[in-house]
Amino acid sequence: MxxxxxxxxxxxxxxxxxxxxxxxxxxxxxxxxxxxxxxxxxxxxxxxxxxxxxxxxxxxxxxYGTALTQTPMLHYFANSVLITVPSVIGAIVLASMAGFALATYRFPGNTAVLFAFVAGNFVPIQILMIPVRDMALKVGLFNSVWALVIFHVSFQTGFCTLFLRNFIKQLPFEMIEAARVEGASEWTIYWRIVLPLIRPALAALGILVFTFVWNDYFWALCLTQGDEAAPITVGVAALKGQWTTAWNLVAAGSVLAALPSVLMFFLMQKHFVAGLTFGASKG
Incomplete structure (x- = not known):
């Protein structure tokens, strides 16, 4: 097998x-x-x-000096930070609460809600391009940082919920029942018992979501126009000229764009490996 x-x-x-x-x-x-x-x-x-x-x-x-000082790379970099950090925090917070509810509460439709989160991960993102773009235009969020933040939180929460629900499901349910018998509220159980125990999983998930959002190019291209809210992935593509392209500057910009996610992985490598192997063995 x-x-x-x-x-x-x-x-x-x-x-x-x-x-x-x-x-x-x-x-x-x-x-x-x-x-x-x-x-x-x-x-x-x-x-x-x-x-x-x-x-x-x-x-x-x-x-690298030209890429940083004579192009809007620093502006693109700031936009990426403003998009990625709230998206990672929002997706993990919502997913941890949803995963806690799906793993510990027994209610009619629990499995159906879980299947809805799972099914959302199989929807090709390309078919959502026109509806999401039209919705962003109608509500006045097109070409703004918040449009990308809201979309990434919405789209990443499904995967994160499935990921965290499986980890929380492996925790001893007797421990949660004992806390309830002692009079602990559901918020206390979630904040002081469940979250500390799944900290490796949260770290691993944070790295994955950070990489997904930071490296996103498709939705950044669909929901932004111009330099105002464009992240660094779109900014690198904008370095190409209309008639000629300075490929050395494009390469330097590409290295600068990839550097944060690479550093994030190496700095959090131990937590990432611990999160992926969390619950793999017992005893």
Missing amino acids: YPLPVERWKPLNRTLYKASLPLALLIWLLPMLAVLVTSIRSSDELSQGDYWGWPRHFALIEN
Whole structure:
């Protein structure tokens, strides 16, 4: 039922597997390495068609300085922060309360509500483009940070609720019943008992939602116009010129756009792994 551990493979298969890992890693990292090298390449080398050779002149400070000071990258970055942070907090808060209710309360329609959250994750986001855009125009939220915040909170809450409900369901229900017998309110149980116990899951979910929202390009393109509320993903695309494109600046902007989510993962790596393995073993 489960894959056989690598240690129990045949010697030949194990050797081929270990030999193929560096090759697969190189192929996977090649586009990222190309972007990094392009971000420190001078414009003269790019105009001469030198895309894959090692840079003869390093323009690290020049390219990144230009991307930060002579383009609206800092404005795009601020918009991304204003969109991502409230979206992550809002989605996790709503999902934790909904997951707590679905995991601990027994009421008619509990399963149907859970299925509704699950079904929402299977809806292709492309078919929602026109209705969501029209709704944002009608309520006056189009081309605003709040339009993206409200949409991301709404769309991410379903996945987060399913994720947290399964974690809360693994907690000993007798502990919650004992707290109720002692007179603790439902809010106290939720705030002082459930949330501290699922802290690794909250950390893992926070990293996932942060990455989803920060890297979003589709909805940022649909719900914004111009530079006023555009996040950094749209801002990088806006660095392309109408007639010619400074690909070194685009590459530098792409690196700056990806840096927060990469740093977030490495800083929270222990919590992320602990959250994904939370409840995987007992004893």
